[in-house]
Amino acid sequence: MSLSAEDDSRLREYLSQCRLEQVVTIALCGPRGAGKLSLLRRRSTGMLDDDDDDQLNRSLWQKREYLHGAWFFVRWTTHTKAKETADTTHSDRIALRGHVAEADGCLLVYDAASKDSLVGLRQLYETIHEPLHVGDKRKPVVVVANKVDLVRETEELALREGIAFAKSIDSILIKASAKDAIGFDDMLVEIVSRVVLSWISRTDEL
C-alpha cells in the first residue's frame, strides 16, 4: 500500500478508538465494459461472468471487511446498472454524479488494454468533478487499471498513460484483473485507508 508510515499509524490509532463498525460507501466509476461489476463479482462469488441478477444480489453490493485491525461495512455503488443505457446519456450522467455525491470515495476503473477506455475515464472524471469535491477538498480517489491479463508488454501504452493520469489527478494506480483475481484487495485497502484518513483530517480541522 502507498501510505506513509506516519499516515499508517494515524489511521491505526484512529481506528483503535472506534468502537463501532465503520460504514464506508465506495462508488465504482468507469467507462462501459471496464469490468466494474466483474471485479465485485469475482471477489464475492469467485466468478467473472454470471447469469444471476447481480443487481439484486445484496452480497455483491455490501460486505464486511476486516482492515487495519478494524471491521468495516463496505457498501459499493455503480452507475451503469442498466445495460441498455449508453454512457453518454443524460440519465447516466445524473446517476453517475449521484453515486459519487453519496460516496465516501471513488474507484476509477478502466480497461488497461484499451486506450479508448482511458479516454472515457478522463471524460468521466470531468463529469464527476463537482460531486467529487466537498468545499475545497476532493474525496479520495484511486485509479484501477483492470484487465491487466490482456496487456502484453509490447502494448502497454494505456497502462503507462493510466499511471500518468493517476499522477495528474494526485492519485495512484492499482493494477487489477477480475479474470485472474488480482488487485481487488489492494484497491480495497487503498481506497478505504484514504477515506479514513480524510475523516481524520476533517476531525483535525474542527
Ligand SMILES: Nc1nc2c(ncn2[C@@H]2O[C@H](COP(=O)(O)OP(=O)(O)OP(=O)(O)O)[C@@H](O)[C@H]2O)c(=O)[nH]1
Ligand atoms: N480478460 C478480462 N476480461 C474481463 C476482466 N474484467 C471483466 N472482463 C470482461 O469484460 C466484460 C465487461 O465486464 P463488466 O464487469 O460487465 O464491465 P462493467 O464495467 O461493469 O460494464 P458496464 O456495466 O457496461 O458499465 C465482461 O465480458 C467481462 O467478462 C478482466 O480482468 N480480464
